[in-house]
Amino acid sequence: MMNKSIEVDRLVVQRGRSTVLPGLDVAIGAGSITGLLGPSGSGKTTLIRCIAGVQQIASGTVQVLGEPAGTPRNRARVGYVTQASSVYADLTVEQNLRYFADLAGATRTRIDEVLGLVDLVSHRSALTGNLSGGQRTRVSLAAALVAAPEVYLLDEPTVGLDPVLRRDLWQLFADLASDGATLLVSSHVMDEAARCDRVLLLRDGHLIADDTPAGLRADAGTDDLDEAFLRIAEREAA
Amino acid sequence: MSRTLATARRVLQQLSHDPRSIVLIAAMPSILLLVFRYVYDAQPGVFDRIGPQMIGLFPFIIMFLVTSVTMVRERTSGTLERLLTTRLRRGELIGGYALAFAVAALTQAAITTAFALWALGLDIALPWALLAFAVLGAVVGTALGLLASAFARTEFQAVQFMPLVIVPQILLCGLLLARDQMPDVLYAISWALPLSYATNAFTELASSDSFSGDLLRDLLVLIGFALVAVFGASLTLRRRTA
Numbered sequence: 226m227m228n229k230s231i232e233v234d235r236l237v238v239q240r241g242r243s244t245v246l247p248g249l250d251v252a253i254g255a256g257s258i259t260g261l262l263g264p265s266g267s268g269k270t271t272l273i274r275c276i277a278g279v280q281q282i283a284s285g286t287v288q289v290l291g292e293p294a295g296t297p298r299n300r301a302r303v304g305y306v307t308q309a310s311s312v313y314a315d316l317t318v319e320q321n322l323r324y325f326a327d328l329a330g331a332t333r334t335r336i337d338e339v340l341g342l343v344d345l346v347s348h349r350s351a352l353t354g355n356l357s358g359g360q361r362t363r364v365s366l367a368a369a370l371v372a373a374p375e376v377y378l379l380d381e382p383t384v385g386l387d388p389v390l391r392r393d394l395w396q397l398f399a400d401l402a403s404d405g406a407t408l409l410v411s412s413h414v415m416d417e418a419a420r421c422d423r424v425l426l427l428r429d430g431h432l433i434a435d436d437t438p439a440g441l442r443a444d445a446g447t448d449d450l451d452e453a454f455l456r457i458a459e460r461e462a463a
Numbered sequence: 464m465s466r467t468l469a470t471a472r473r474v475l476q477q478l479s480h481d482p483r484s485i486v487l488i489a490a491m492p493s494i495l496l497l498v499f500r501y502v503y504d505a506q507p508g509v510f511d512r513i514g515p516q517m518i519g520l521f522p523f524i525i526m527f528l529v530t531s532v533t534m535v536r537e538r539t540s541g542t543l544e545r546l547l548t549t550r551l552r553r554g555e556l557i558g559g560y561a562l563a564f565a566v567a568a569l570t571q572a573a574i575t576t577a578f579a580l581w582a583l584g585l586d587i588a589l590p591w592a593l594l595a596f597a598v599l600g601a602v603v604g605t606a607l608g609l610l611a612s613a614f615a616r617t618e619f620q621a622v623q624f625m626p627l628v629i630v631p632q633i634l635l636c637g638l639l640l641a642r643d644q645m646p647d648v649l650y651a652i653s654w655a656l657p658l659s660y661a662t663n664a665f666t667e668l669a670s671s672d673s674f675s676g677d678l679l680r681d682l683l684v685l686i687g688f689a690l691v692a693v694f695g696a697s698l699t700l701r702r703r704t705a
């Protein structure tokens with residue numbers, strides 16, 4: 226039995242009168258990359274916010290590393306990168322990272338290390354607001370990396386990146402996982418699912434598949450993950 | 464480095480990348496004071512009497528606006544949500560903001576006081592007390608701005624809190640009419656407003672040549688207002704939102 230770092234049990238989230246998550250059960254193993262796939266509006270961000278501990282929940286439990294989500298201890302161990310880059314546009318790259326490093330008690334050498342990991346060494350003195358969208362996304366990711374958390378919650382971290390950068394970042398995610406970190410990465414690009422150890426397919430707040438990429442292909446009877454998603458979604462709807 | 468200090472430094476670094484705002488914060492009260500001084504050019508006694516109150520009022524208004532808009536920007540940019548998932552405590556965040564803007568307020572009040580004394584020839588016996596109250600007024604403005612930002616969803620709303628929070632205080636603080644000559648209800652309300660104490664102190668400073676017990680009371684009450692507003696602001700920060 227694999228060690229579970231994230232356990233979501235009968236999670237219900239309501240926003241206004243609508244139910245975003247109607248009772249979700251998810252377990253995610255330590256030291257792995259889990260892809261959270263699904264169309265926009267399916268509840269991916271809401272689920273991630275629950276695990277980060279910033280979402281009001283109606284009922285159910287969310288345990289992270291054996292403790293409820295959002296406890297002070299977990300806030301030191303969980304890194305959350307929001308979908309829109311949430312770093313300060315009016316600070317330089319280095320000033321941003323230094324602030325997040327100070328909050329986490331990380332060292333200056335860690336900042337240099339992280340700048341290398343996200344390939345922004347030459348932009349360290351640039352004002353974050355003057356960078357391209359893809360560069361800002363990487364600053365936002367770097368702000369989580371400086372804290373070296375045990376769990377990474379990455380909400381669409383590769384949107385707007387060119388293919389080379391996307392490949393490099395997925396290599397970085399794989400390295401983090403092999404060092405023992407747990408990654409939950411949301412995406413709506415199916416070809417990214419192939420790079421995950423496990424894939425969760427979310428649709429209207431329901432988990433319609435929870436399998437390895439190979440398992441999904443076999444289950445749907447196709448090698449194309451896009452097609453596999455369509456077949457599974459149609460089968461569920463029927 | 465503590466997380467409060469790291470936050471204060473970050474806020475000041477953000478300000479340092481915005482030279483126009485720095486100039487506005489540093490020079491605006493002095494410019495307004497200059498205008499005020501020459502409006503009453505024909506009656507020099509008026510500036511000596513009401514000038515000190517303006518030194519208290521202008522930084523109070525400006526720091527309220529600057530703080531509330533900055534804090535709302537933190538909310539709307541998504542950085543607040545992110546900060547609340549880190550080890551940063553809510554009190555540390557608000558404390559960091561208060562500290563950073565207190566530094567800005569100190570700078571602003573020092574420039575304004577110096578300008579009033581030396582350039583505009585304000586005649587006052589206790590310039591250090593004047594400076595202290597100007598700083599305190601600005602800090603109370605900052606603290607109220609932090610508190611008000613909790614109730615504003617957008618920067619547009621935050622700006623509109625200015626007339627709501629500040630204008631009634633200007634009307635009731637004794638600047639237009641001595642407070643004890645107002646109707647009982649308004650007089651009672653005026654006791655609950657920080658600007659009343661600031662105005663009282665500046666009125667006293669304009670005429671007195673020693674630090675009276677009344678001034679000490681005003682000083683302590685204003686510090687109390689600042690602490691309560693900062694504490695209230697940290698309570699209104701919600702970690703979990705819908």
